Amino acid sequence: MTADVRPADPVAAVTHPDPYPYYADLTAARALHRDEALGLWVACGAATVTEVLTSPACLVRPPSEPVPRALVGSPAGSIFGRLVRMNEGAKHSALKPAVSAATAGIEKHVGEQARRWAEHLFEELKPADDPARVNEFAFSLSGYVLASLLGVASDMLARTAAMVGDFARSIAPAAASEQLARGSAAAGELLDTFRALLDVRAAGRRATLFGELEREVARTGGADREDVVANGIGFLSQAYEATAGLIGNTLVILGRQKDGRAASRVDSGQLDAIVREVVRYDPPVHNTRRFLAHDAVVAGRAMKEGDAVLVVLAAANRDPLANPEPSRFDPFRPSRQAFTFGCGPHGCPGETVATAIATAGVRQLLAGGVKPERFAEPVRYRPSANTRVPVF
Numbered sequence: 136m137t138a139d140v141r142p143a144d145p146v147a148a149v150t151h152p153d154p155y156p157y158y159a160d161l162t163a164a165r166a167l168h169r170d171e172a173l174g175l176w177v178a179c180g181a182a183t184v185t186e187v188l189t190s191p192a193c194l195v196r197p198p199s200e201p202v203p204r205a206l207v208g209s210p211a212g213s214i215f216g217r218l219v220r221m222n223e224g225a226k227h228s229a230l231k232p233a234v235s236a237a238t239a240g241i242e243k244h245v246g247e248q249a250r251r252w253a254e255h256l257f258e259e260l261k262p263a264d265d266p267a268r269v270n271e272f273a274f275s276l277s278g279y280v281l282a283s284l285l286g287v288a289s290d291m292l293a294r295t296a297a298m299v300g301d302f303a304r305s306i307a308p309a310a311a312s313e314q315l316a317r318g319s320a321a322a323g324e325l326l327d328t329f330r331a332l333l334d335v336r337a338a339g340r341r342a343t344l345f346g347e348l349e350r351e352v353a354r355t356g357g358a359d360r361e362d363v364v365a366n367g368i369g370f371l372s373q374a375y376e377a378t379a380g381l382i383g384n385t386l387v388i389l390g391r392q393k394d395g396r397a398a399s400r401v402d403s404g405q406l407d408a409i410v411r412e413v414v415r416y417d418p419p420v421h422n423t424r425r426f427l428a429h430d431a432v433v434a435g436r437a438m439k440e441g442d443a444v445l446v447v448l449a450a451a452n453r454d455p456l457a458n459p460e461p462s463r464f465d466p467f468r469p470s471r472q473a474f475t476f477g478c479g480p481h482g483c484p485g486e487t488v489a490t491a492i493a494t495a496g497v498r499q500l501l502a503g504g505v506k507p508e509r510f511a512e513p514v515r516y517r518p519s520a521n522t523r524v525p526v527f
């Protein structure tokens with residue numbers, strides 16, 4: 136598809152070459168509207184997105200299907216059903232503070248680990264020689280860094296990162312039967328790995344992100360050992376595709392700076408600011424969904440129990456009421472408001488961790504001779520209803 140053909144709808148927009156003028160029109164004209172063809176409410180403006188994400192009537196899963204039918208009874212389903220991301224109420228309140236505290240606890244270590252594993256992966260994959268290996272680098276990096284911080288042994292990182300990929304693809308809504316089968320096998324292996332890690336921890340060996348999570352869960356109460364295991368795996372699966380997209384989208388933006396500024400900006404240490412603006416400007420996650428627990432008025436519209444809302448985070452990022460001159464790419468934008476990591480009770484605790492990993496990854500790629508100009512045009516994206524991840 137070319138940039139001058141408008142996206143058919145806000146789901147197709149996710150992988151459109153330039154969906155932002157379309158999002159701007161939707162936000163200006165219909166910040167919250169019903170799309171009958173999609174069977175969804177669509178929330179676009181910063182205020183409506185915030186109202187939906189903070190409404191107690193809006194749930195992260197359809198009430199009739201807490202675990203997707205295709206996953207019920209499988210190891211992947213047993214992880215899914217325990218994830219903080221997929222729960223509400225008592226389970227969410229028990230897990231969220233522990234998950235957030237454990238994530239905050241690793242923020243000071245993540246930069247060093249990200250540099251270390253970016254260097255290691257670069258040497259192993261040699262992505263400067265072949266663009267396809269840039270994809271592999273981008274998808275593997277968060278798994279290596281987070282699995283290492285969770286306490287997985289160095290010689291098991293490659294295997295763990297591969298299993299996380301299979302698991303993450305299997306819990307995506309449109310997973311094919313072959314992906315479901317691979318995901319189920321991977322989930323079984325990840326469960327074994329992380330249950331064993333918990334036993335090692337119990338024997339008092341090492342302080343890790345996983346140990347931190349276990350301690351926090353024990354302190355806050357309301358969750359069990361299997362919740363710790365599932366949410367340890369959850370760190371990896373939550374980070375997997377979005378962090379790869381952030382690395383890829385940053386390369387695309389750098390490549391479009393035709394005057395060769397990319398390298399000089401990196402040398403002068405501006406990369407972190409660039410990545411943070413990419414988070415707003417061309418984000419790796421474009422939308423999330425909510426489901427009505429009961430009939431309710433949300434952002435001024437009467438919705439029915441079971442109704443689904445597509446919450447277009449990427450459109451809210453470009454709302455001029457949140458970010459003046461939203462189409463201007465400005466790494467030093469004051470008071471930036473980005474919705475890419477969500478907001479409200481289910482807001483992402485991993486923003487600092489994700490941007491540190493992406494920054495280290497892009498810095499390593501550029502330092503190793505990868506030329507972002509190669510990736511600027513044309514850009515293809517992996518088929519997805521919510522993530523924008525370029526394929527090189």
Ligand code: HEM
Nearest residue numbers: 219220373374377378381420423475476477481483485489
């Ligand atoms: C660029 C990378 C990332 C993006 C764009 C991203 C985005 C998001 C978004 C939008 C949500 C909220 C979904 C919703 O409300 O429906 C979320 C939730 C979550 N994210 Fe991230 N994330 C990223 C990386 C990470 C990383 C690295 C971690 C962990 C270290 C993480 C852990 C989580 C967790 C645990 C939740 C669930 C929170 C809850 O439901 O209360 N994410 N993420």
